[in-house]
Amino acid sequence: MPRIAVDAMGTDAAPLPEVEGAIRAARERVAEILLVGPEDALKAELARRGAQRLPIEVVHASETVTMDDSAAKAFRRKRDSSMQVAARLVRAGRADGFVSAGNTGAVMATAKLVLGALEGVDRPALAAAFPTSKGKAAVLVDVGANVDCKPQHLEQFAVMGEIYYRVIFGVERPRVGLLSIGSEDHKGNDLTRETFRLLKESPLRFAGNVEGRDLYNGRVEVVVCDGFTGNVALKISEGLIEAVYSLLTESLSSTLRSQVGYLLSKKAFKHFKRRVDYTEYGGAPLLGVRGVCLIAHGSSNDNAIKNAVRVAAEFVRGQVNDKIERELARAVKA
């Protein structure tokens, strides 16, 4: 069974979501867990939940990275942070991968510095899965690891994102689109026009340029962009979903008739919300580092943590990193 280290101090409500998520993952035989954080507190929480006989080992870490720590400071000044100890367990081979819901910038920097990049990877990239109106998921990569990119970086993101989709969502030849401002071949900026040529010559199933609206309509499975654009895309989506909820709730409660409708619709709303809940997808993998690194949202609950552990374990079982090295070597030769 894969061994996954879980940073117990990452979520806004740490360590409870991590403790409970680890317990659920261990109970469901998803993975063996190394739970990293303040030993006494974590052991007490586990004992309180009757989890002593589950495959969960506590590994002590005395420090915690906060949202106010810069990535560089978190790495250099907090050598014994739960995040960094978790990454070092991977480097030492004691764990196959790690999950953290902490400060995203700090997790990325820590993973890159502690684990290093795979052969052929210039820049590890953060990938995010989200639902489409077709019911299936789509993956966007990079969503924030690299703000200034060159065409060859985007090509590597495409290869890595395609493997991620293939392994986690079980689709044999996912289509890859390049995020641009029109679907015609020549549309885009300097970066995307050059990347277009590279992807067209690659062994990937390249579907050409896609537009922002194609993210959610299932036209392609994997969408590639630089980390600045991808991060903006992700956060706009979060913001818009929030705004839609707020406006919709207000509209729905504006008349007595629709108040009744609102109450009756409540169950459907819940169902809907779960479908657009990207915590179901188990966090964002940092693709291209030596080892597996899954970054969960700071607001993750136990279910989201368990799902991140599950995806990390599937990365290990699916040998994602071997595939990345092999297929990048092939893509560059091509």
Place this chain on the structure above:
Amino acid sequence: MPRIAVDAMGTDAAPLPEVEGAIRAARERVAEILLVGPEDALKAELARRGAQRLPIEVVHASETVTMDDSAAKAFRRKRDSSMQVAARLVRAGRADGFVSAGNTGAVMATAKLVLGALEGVDRPALAAAFPTSKGKAAVLVDVGANVDCKPQHLEQFAVMGEIYYRVIFGVERPRVGLLSIGSEDHKGNDLTRETFRLLKESPLRFAGNVEGRDLYNGRVEVVVCDGFTGNVALKISEGLIEAVYSLLTESLSSTLRSQVGYLLSKKAFKHFKRRVDYTEYGGAPLLGVRGVCLIAHGSSNDNAIKNAVRVAAEFVRGQVNDKIERELARAVKA
């Protein structure tokens, strides 16, 4: 009263939305209209609607730009297109501004080539207004006129966007944010970090970096970015709204109970949809050209066309272009 030329052949259902929008605008004394397109057909439509005594003059144009025409081809090969004739009416001083719901790329190219840029403007920029959860509007600029930008271009977008917001939404000192991937000052890519320094030294009410999620929460009134990022942002929002509707409708009709709820909620939904309907904001102005150019969505109905005419007229009355030239000169001196 401002005189606005309306390209009658731009919408998907042309010329009916244009004819009816022009009639509404003329009836409500928003502007005098020059309706540009095939003379006989337009006169027949106007007569059928009893609009002969309204201040609407038909100006003949024999050609129509389609969605398949490239911007360059539309400009060079269709000199007598309704879009180009409308722009020339502005250059000749017969109209103060023009409205087109045609091929956005072609309208932008035509406006730039026929009208030219204002003093101090290196690159005209497309601005889009949309609703926030606070009920007020926000403006994003540039949403697609310039895919590769330099920091000084973004500074000009900020000055122009601020004037647009001030004049159209009547806010004296709108806050300006720079779209980036974190709210801290140093966050962003090469382009935004340099733009940050320029905006910080400008006379604008600069609120620093904003994230994608701030577009819809009303944290600032004006958000500045390059045209690639802005176009992606706009189209992602459109796509997500569509996906939310589709998922929500599906969820709502999945049980009998919620079917009842859905019917009862219908009125509220309609109200909600109108609030997120950006056609209410009257299209996107191309800021920085000599004259006023409002670009409406291809799916515009008569209400959207009327609103675009209204906004174009307000641009004229509010002397937006004089303000742009004056304030850009001041910003550069500063």
